[in-house]
Amino acid sequence: MDFEYTAEQEQFREELQEWLEENLPDGWTEGDRDVPDDQDEREQFLRDWQARLYEGNWAGLHWPSEYGGRDASLIEQTVYREETAKYHTPQQINAIGINFVGPTLMEVGTDEQKERYLSNILNGEEVWCQGYSEPGAGSDIASLTTRAERDGDEFRINGQKIWTSYAHYADWCFLVTRTDDSGLKHEGITTILVDMDQEGVSTSPIHQASDEEGFNQMYFDDAVAPVENVVGEVDEGWDVVMTLSSFEHGTTRIFSIEQRYKDILEYCKNNTRNGQPLVQDPVVRQELADLDSRIQAAKVSHLRNVSKQMETGMPGPEGSMDLVVADELANDLENFAVNILGPEAALWEDGPEDGQWVRDYLQTYGSWIAAGTGDIQRNIIGERVLGMPKDDKSQTSHREES
Amino acid sequence: MRAKLTDEQERIQETAEDFLESNGGIEFARREMEGEDVVDEVWAEISDLDYPAVTVPIDHGGLGEGMVYLSALLEATGRYAMPGPLPETAAVGAPLIADLGDEDQKDEYLPAVADGDCRLSVAVYNDRNESLPAAVGADGEVAEDGSVTISGTKTLVPYADAVDEVVVATRTREAGGYDGVTLCLVDPESEGVSVEALDSLDRTRPLYDLELDLTVPPERVLGPAHGGGSALERAADRFTVASCAMLVGAADRAVDMSAEYSTERTQYGQPIGKFQAVKHRTADMWIDMQSARSLTYYAAWALDADDPDATRAVSAAKSYAADRLHRVFGDDMWNHGGTGFTWDHDAHIYLKQAKAWRNFLGTPEEHRDRLIEARLSE
Numbered sequence: 001m002d003f004e005y006t007a008e009q010e011q012f013r014e015e016l017q018e019w020l021e022e023n024l025p026d027g028w029t030e031g032d033r034d035v036p037d038d039q040d041e042r043e044q045f046l047r048d049w050q051a052r053l054y055e056g057n058w059a060g061l062h063w064p065s066e067y068g069g070r071d072a073s074l075i076e077q078t079v080y081r082e083e084t085a086k087y088h089t090p091q092q093i094n095a096i097g098i099n100f101v102g103p104t105l106m107e108v109g110t111d112e113q114k115e116r117y118l119s120n121i122l123n124g125e126e127v128w129c130q131g132y133s134e135p136g137a138g139s140d141i142a143s144l145t146t147r148a149e150r151d152g153d154e155f156r157i158n159g160q161k162i163w164t165s166y167a168h169y170a171d172w173c174f175l176v177t178r179t180d181d182s183g184l185k186h187e188g189i190t191t192i193l194v195d196m197d198q199e200g201v202s203t204s205p206i207h208q209a210s211d212e213e214g215f216n217q218m219y220f221d222d223a224v225a226p227v228e229n230v231v232g233e234v235d236e237g238w239d240v241v242m243t244l245s246s247f248e249h250g251t252t253r254i255f256s257i258e259q260r261y262k263d264i265l266e267y268c269k270n271n272t273r274n275g276q277p278l279v280q281d282p283v284v285r286q287e288l289a290d291l292d293s294r295i296q297a298a299k300v301s302h303l304r305n306v307s308k309q310m311e312t313g314m315p316g317p318e319g320s321m322d323l324v325v326a327d328e329l330a331n332d333l334e335n336f337a338v339n340i341l342g343p344e345a346a347l348w349e350d351g352p353e354d355g356q357w358v359r360d361y362l363q364t365y366g367s368w369i370a371a372g373t374g375d376i377q378r379n380i381i382g383e384r385v386l387g388m389p390k391d392d393k394s395q396t397s398h399r400e401e402s
Numbered sequence: 403m404r405a406k407l408t409d410e411q412e413r414i415q416e417t418a419e420d421f422l423e424s425n426g427g428i429e430f431a432r433r434e435m436e437g438e439d440v441v442d443e444v445w446a447e448i449s450d451l452d453y454p455a456v457t458v459p460i461d462h463g464g465l466g467e468g469m470v471y472l473s474a475l476l477e478a479t480g481r482y483a484m485p486g487p488l489p490e491t492a493a494v495g496a497p498l499i500a501d502l503g504d505e506d507q508k509d510e511y512l513p514a515v516a517d518g519d520c521r522l523s524v525a526v527y528n529d530r531n532e533s534l535p536a537a538v539g540a541d542g543e544v545a546e547d548g549s550v551t552i553s554g555t556k557t558l559v560p561y562a563d564a565v566d567e568v569v570v571a572t573r574t575r576e577a578g579g580y581d582g583v584t585l586c587l588v589d590p591e592s593e594g595v596s597v598e599a600l601d602s603l604d605r606t607r608p609l610y611d612l613e614l615d616l617t618v619p620p621e622r623v624l625g626p627a628h629g630g631g632s633a634l635e636r637a638a639d640r641f642t643v644a645s646c647a648m649l650v651g652a653a654d655r656a657v658d659m660s661a662e663y664s665t666e667r668t669q670y671g672q673p674i675g676k677f678q679a680v681k682h683r684t685a686d687m688w689i690d691m692q693s694a695r696s697l698t699y700y701a702a703w704a705l706d707a708d709d710p711d712a713t714r715a716v717s718a719a720k721s722y723a724a725d726r727l728h729r730v731f732g733d734d735m736w737n738h739g740g741t742g743f744t745w746d747h748d749a750h751i752y753l754k755q756a757k758a759w760r761n762f763l764g765t766p767e768e769h770r771d772r773l774i775e776a777r778l779s780e
Contacts, residue, residue: 001406002403002405003707003709006403173508265777285774286771288774289771292777295774296697297694297697297722303403304405325693377685378685379685382682382685383686385685386684386688389675392678
């Protein structure tokens with residue numbers, strides 16, 4: 001048991017900090033963190049940031065060097081998440097491409113696919129989304145009905161996807177389709193790389209409870225993709241889906257939650273109610289301390305998972321715990337944050353930070369559902385960690401639309 | 403950064419589990435509950451395995467290990483609620499003597515502890531309704547020759563009739579917090595000491611009243627007069643982490659019992675573990691147990707490393723374990739249906755243990771308060 005970082009890891013941290021200080025948008029490190037509201041300007045802003053990360057060789061931190069990555073260890077990746085959370089860095093517009101599509105292609109893609117796509121994923125010139133969920137099939141991905149039919153040298157694709165993050169920015173889609181429905185539902189699935197810039201593909205944003213438009217519906221109306229864009233084997237895409245989802249376990253939100261907690265703690269120190277600092281209120285103190293210990297628990301549990309993974313080389317089903325705990329913590333934390341605002345909690349745009357606190361609170365309900373609901377993660381823990389009997393009807397697959 | 407037990411720590415954990423499993427698992431605890439005196443028997447076995455020697459410094463015949471190693475071991479013994487004052491001896495007594503004792507005291511007690519010939523306990527509470535450090539009563543007086551006269555009743559003293567020495571904390575000078583406390587070694591069988599058993603909720607860990615009316619000679623006073631407080635505070639932290647480790651071990655077994663039972667037990671023609679109500683409750687138990695384990699390991703490490711974060715880490719572990727593991731043991735009882743509520747089932751043993759530990763050495767509420775104070779002084 002050693003929670004001390006090595007000198008090399010600390011050096012990595014310093015290098016990253018220096019780079020962030022120099023390269024984050026103007027005013028960012030002083031707390032002036034403006035991301036444009038206008039959709040087009042926002043896209044350009046995020047693409048610029050993605051390009052800058054690439055230039056600094058931070059985009060493909062965990063990618064092998066043969067594909068242009070940095071070969072970072074899991075601990076270095078952890079340090080990266082911790083530091084970027086501290087600096088509230090902008091989101092990576094190509095997160096799907098870099099974290100999921102790229103590693104999946106490295107694992108199961110053809111040489112031509114690797115050659116064609118990987119470098120453009122890493123440099124951010126081609127932004128990716130993943131077409132998984134459908135209106136009738138959320139976590140139950142295998143129930144999908146979007147069809148891909150062979151037509152000479154191409155597949156012709158028809159159907160609808162939903163909850164697709166980044167679809168409005170994306171140049172490419174990692175699409176899960178049905179190519180055969182004569183067998184079991186996990187058979188007859190094919191994963192195809194689809195060019196978003198064609199007539200048969202359209203997207204429309206979904207207006208969320210948080211008054212934002214973070215994800216989309218996607219419509220495929222006789223869209224086409226050449227046969228060489230199939231990833232893995234035709235009709236055997238379920239294996240590819242599983243490969244991709246194994247990469248999803250590696251992410252955690254715990255560091256941004258920890259950072260958010262520190263901001264809320266500062267608020268409680270610096271704001272008073274009835275003449276007394278909030279942090280002196282006994283109930284507020286108890287709640288703060290409870291959240292503090294839960295965050296510490298989640299962080300150490302994550303580090304334990306990372307340490308275990310470094311030895312086994314495989315992410316375990318324990319990653320499901322990271323997801324369940326982070327989702328609940330984020331919700332409880334943002335709920336607490338809004339509650340301590342007092343009567344001001346009734347305001348939205350006219351409230352603190354132009355309504356950002358309320359939006360963050362509402363947003364946690366969305367994150368809760370993304371990546372497979374906590375219920376599904378609990379099934380995974382029950383069945384794969386504790387060896388409890390499976391419900392024959394539910395073959396749960398874990399996924400993420402972030 | 404390696405958030406993992408070492409191979410050696412994992413090995414001692416496995417050996418301890420094997421030892422208890424091959425000795426009837428929780429049977430030791432059940433015999434203790436029935437009023438049988440099993441501590442001698444347990445101690446003879448675990449002394450052969452070097453458990454009491456874990457925290458004794460190497461140059462005094464011990465293994466020289468810290469709280470992480472001890473926690474790994476106590477987790478294993480906690481799995482089967484192994485009776486005996488191992489946490490009192492290894493987390494409190496031996497480190498206090500090693501920290502505060504003079505060479506003569508170290509030579510006298512530490513090798514004996516390591517060999518299994520000297521078991522230790524600790525007496526801090528004068529008032530059962532007070533919190534630490536206020537619970538340490540002002541019943542001691544230091545004479546010019548350095549001897550300490552104590553006249554008062556210590557309560558909630560674990561295993562007082564099964565140990566060779568009790569570290570007694572007495573307030574010898576009025577001062578705030580832990581200041582003004584003097585620590586003495588008292589043989590519970592010596593003259594001027596009477597020991598009375600209390601009927602404890604957790605009968606695997608008996609508690610006693612210790613009535614004291616004696617003068618402790620200078621050679622049995624541990625550390626400076628009036629100056630044992632800060633060492634006592636750290637000892638209380640170690641004791642707290644030790645209790646968390648035992649409860650984590652117990653919770654681990656409670657999760658196993660629930661998972662196994664739900665696979666075997668059928669209702670409505672299928673194993674109850676297929677029902678999400680049962681599966682999810684058990685998954686939540688596992689999550690709570692793993693979270694408490696994470697906090698315990700981190701606190702143990704912080705104490706060993708003398709990390710500035712140690713106070714916060716200990717209080718996080720205690721408050722979390724006390725609240726969440728209590729729920730784990732209750733859910734285990736629940737998962738077992740009517741069977742879970744019977745004396746014959748083990749669930750109640752753990753549930754009572756958790757309740758008995760809850761407020762000992764600080765309630766979860768007090769620890770949360772301490773945690774925030776530590777945060778604010780960062």
